[in-house]
Amino acid sequence: MMAEMTVERPVDAATTAAGDGRRTTDEALRCEGLSVAYGEKQALAPCDMTFAPSTVTALIGPSGCGKSTFLRCLNLMNREIANCHVGGHIWFHGQDALAPGCDVYDLRRCIGMVFQQPNPFPLSIYDNVAYGPRRHRRLSRAQLDEIVERSLRRVGLFDEVKDELKKSGLALSGGQQQRLCIARTLAVDPEVLLMDEPTSALDPISTKMVEGLMRDLARDHTVIVVTHNMQQAERVSNRTAFFYLGELVEVGPTKELFSHPRERRTQDYLSGRFS
Amino acid sequence: MPNQDAMTREDEGLRLRGARRADRAATIVLGALVAIVCALVAALVFYVLSRGGAKLFDLSFLTGRPQQFKAGGGIGPELFNSFYLLFLTLLISLPLSMGAAIFLTQYAPAGPVTTAVKTAIETLSSLPSIVVGLFGMLVFVLFFGWGFSIISGALALTIFNVPILVRVMQQALEAVPQGRRDSSLALGLTRWETTIHVLIPSAIPAIVTGVVLSAGRVFGEAATLIYTAGQSAPALDFTNVDLTSPTCPWNVFRPAETLAVHIWKINSEGVVPDLAVVSAGSAAVLVACVLVFNILARVLGRALERKVTAA
Amino acid sequence: MTGVCAAFVVALVLSLIVLVASHGLATFTVDGVSFASFVTGTVWNPHASDASGAPYMGALPMICGSFVVTVLSCAMVLPIAIGCAIFVVEIAPRFGERVFRPITEMLAGIPSVVFGLIGLTVLVPVVRGFAGGTGFGILSGSLVLACMVFPTVVALINDAIAAVPRSYREGSYGLGCTRWQTVLHVVLPSAMPGIMTAIVLGMARAFGEALAVQMVIGNAAQMPTSLFTPAATLTSVLTTSMGNEAMGTVYNDALWSLALILLVMSLVFILIVRLIGRAGKVRGNA
Structure with missing residues (x-):
């Protein structure tokens, strides 16, 4: 169709088996001068950032610093908010996701999102995971079963729920719900996973499980996670970006940023002078 | 994949x-x-x-007497009856529903009592209006012997109106922020004082909007009235102040056909020669009144809201 | 003191139910009509008696008439109301707030006799035009009722759809689903209890509506065989006959029995709403 440019997914991404690093270039996603405004109010000053494949990038900063806003831009979730204006470019597979002709739905399938509050649909566990694939493809029962099982195994939930796949997703515990949501996202096979404070509503044990999952997923996905918790950023991420007052202050390898921050503001934040 | x-x-x-x-x-x-x-x-x-x-x-239509077998009848008594009945209904149903709403939101102990009251109101709100009218006939018209009269009609309309008003007031009272109520109680005011001085003033814009909207519904209600307020409108003499006289407009024991009932009656009997003209005119007056109530509800609510928030 | 008001309301409802029931049951207890023949008989003419001396008291034509107009009108309203509610909640919320809601509220404010009058002057001639006959009948009654219950149903469905948590929508959008897919597969199923409540309350309203239906349905107490022939409902018979029959006569008792059926049905509708609410709650917690 004329106005529909779809984001082409490279053949290797679709054909290589999971686990061995699906991309060879060092750029999965790149933002260029990305800025956000709600009506008149600027929420994020223009910033540039590149995300490498098979890495975890943590976005940290105090509340209201723009990190969640930034994350939600990456798969255009803020298109659903009235009077939100996004400027700049988001390069994904050589195409600008913010260009007028680019297809939001296609982009969101390649760049999945996990939310702060676990938000399973009021459907059965099985239907939750099968939701995305069912919408996007015509699948046989067996294919669907296979996708559901694989996705649930991937998040370590399958053995816990395999006998009650028909049970409502809302009946699970908070940690299980969040893993179910991750499985639901994985079922549509995204390349990039955006996570918006995915553990802030969870207990410590579930948090630990989800953190392990993030590291594990980073073997074949690009993971970008917003977190309040600096220890979490240190534990799970390869790179960290620090946001402050709607501005990207600095970004670098996690170890470096935490031990030798270049910016004074980063240093102050990390040492707990403000939060 | x-x-x-x-x-x-x-x-x-x-x-x-x-x-x-x-x-x-x-x-x-x-x-x-x-x-x-x-x-x-x-x-x-x-x-x-x-x-x-x-x-x-057309003033002669709006104030004229209705005709039964001739063309050119007016709707004067009907129009007056509609407003008078509405006024009496609100007079009775406002305090009653306010009391019930305050009880439900402020005092009601959780348990069977509250459940009973809530169920009763829910039942009342879903009752067909004709059933309410028949009940009114049984109790007010026959048992109390008031005949087809304004008072019977107003009481029946009260039954029709109370569940609507209670719901409106309950929602308005519940929408008042808990903090405002707590701060008043913390100052040592009693629950009753808090209700009178804090809750009701905050809730008044929503209550007024709801009451005026319900007034529109009462104004157009007919099924409740045909067997309570009756289907005849005796001529009214506005100079007559003898409250027992059937021509005194303020006499609550006289039969009183309202505008809505009038439309229904002339159409089901069909003997008035200019039936189409009279019913079209009456319908226009009725709808215009209801629209005015609707607009009034909005304007009043908004104006009060502004006053309350600014004060 | 406020408790007195509340107690008064409860007493009112109880006395209403008791009084209507006592009059309605008189047909069976005093006049000796069997309940079964009352609800299954198809001939309604309590003035006349059959060979054995029992009056013709079959309420089935009215019961059928009431149910048919109720179901038909709600079947017409449901898809339109769901479609409108989706549009104003999901697609154009500002339009919904500023234009659609005031318009439906205006519709809700129009008195039922005016609907009856419009039905009489517009609808009946149109129906007569394409279906022949008198134009009075089930179809005209259902159409008038559909207009009347639409505002109630659409407002309730609106609330039900708007009450679906934002996070459900985000979850679906986040998976790359379109708005329509999200509505169809997440929003509507989640709002289902609310939608069902809306339709049941709409049915309750349609079932109990009297004057508008009475003005267009034709008032012939015969079994409805076609959408275009005159019929009667419980409410229409009550409206037209109650004034003509003296209290205490067999005919009058029979009318009270019809009122009792109306009352019981409205209680049944409330019960259904309650059950839906309870089922929704159970599912939400499970």
Whole structure:
């Protein structure tokens, strides 16, 4: 169709088996001068950032610093908010996701999102995971079963729920719900996973499980996670970006940023002078 | 999908395109549906107002006496009866529903009592209005022996109106922020003082809006009235202040046909020669009044809201 | 003191139910009409008696009439109301707030006799035009009722759809689903209990509506065989006959029995709403 440019997914991404690093270039996603405004109010000053494949990038900063806003831009979730204006470019597979002709739905399938509050649909566990694939493809029962099982195994939930796949997703515990949501996202096979404070509503044990999952997923996905918790950023991420007052202050390898921050503001934040 | 072949990739593309097309089609179809509905409603109101519109400004129609077998009858007594009944109904139902609403929101102990009251109100609100009218006939008209009269009609309308008002007031009172109530109680005020001085003033804009809207419904109600307030409108003499005289407008024991009942009656009997003109005119007056109530509800509510928030 | 008001309301409802029931049951207890023949008989003419001396008291034509107009009108309203609610909640919320809601509220405010009058002057001639006959009948009654219950139903469905948590929508959008897919597969199923409540309350309203239906349905107490022939409902018979029959006569008792059926049905509708609410709650917690 004329106005529909779809984001082409490279053949290797679709054909290589999971686990061995699906991309060879060092750029999965790149933002260029990305800025956000709600009506008149600027929420994020223009910033540039590149995300490498098979890495975890943590976005940290105090509340209201723009990190969640930034994350939600990456798969255009803020298109659903009235009077939100996004400027700049988001390069994904050589195409600008913010260009007028680019297809939001296609982009969101390649760049999945996990939310702060676990938000399973009021459907059965099985239907939750099968939701995305069912919408996007015509699948046989067996294919669907296979996708559901694989996705649930991937998040370590399958053995816990395999006998009650028909049970409502809302009946699970908070940690299980969040893993179910991750499985639901994985079922549509995204390349990039955006996570918006995915553990802030969870207990410590579930948090630990989800953190392990993030590291594990980073073997074949690009993971970008917003977190309040600096220890979490240190534990799970390869790179960290620090946001402050709607501005990207600095970004670098996690170890470096935490031990030798270049910016004074980063240093102050990390040492707990403000939060 | 790790082992995705060309076939399923193509299928996926088709599915996506189909989904997008369905999305766009749905938006268009639903938009058209809403447009049609809005147009129909507008046409309906326009039809009613335009057909009887001339009568809206015809003083002899608005104040004249109705005719049973001749053309050229007016709706004077009916119009007066409608407003008088509405006034009496509100006079009785406002304190009653205010009391019930305050009880439910502020005092009601959780348990069977509250459940009973809530169930009763819910039952009352879903009762067919004709059943309410028949009950009114049984109790007020026959048992108390008040006959077809204004008082019987007003009491029956009260039964019809109370559940609506209680719900409106309950919602308005519940919408007052808990903090405002707590801070008043923390100052040592009693629950009753808190209700009178804090809750009701904060809730008043919503209450007024709801009351005026319900007034519109009471004004147009007919099924409740045909067997309580009666279907005849004796001529009224506004100089007569003898409250026991059937021609005294303020006498609550006289029968009183309202505008809505009038429309129904002349159409089901069909003996008035200029039936079409009179009913079109009456309908236009009725709808115009209800529209005024609707607009009034909005304007009043907004004005009060501004006053309360600014004060 | 406020407790007195509340107690008064409860007493009112109880006395209403008891009084209507005592009069309605008189047909069976005093006049000796069997309940079964009352609800299954198809001939309604309590003035006349059959060979055995029992009056013709078959309420089935009215019961059928009431149910048919109720179901038909709600079947017409449901898809339109769902479509409109989706549009104003999901697609154009500002339009919904500023234009659509005031318009439906205006419709809700129009008195039922005016609907009856419009039905009489517009609808009946149109129906007569394309279906022949008198134009009075089930179809005209259902159409008038559909207009009347639409505002109630659409407002309730609106609330039900708007009450679906934002996070459900985000979850679906986040998976790359279109708005329509999200509505169809997440929003509507989640709002289902609310939608069902809306339709049941709409049915309750349609079932109990009296004057508008009475003005267009034709008032012939015969079994409805076609959408275009005159019929009667419980409410229409009550409206037209109650004034003509003296209290205490067999005919009058029979009318009270019809009122009792109306009352019981409205209680049944409330019960259904309650059950839906309870089922929704159970599912939400499970």
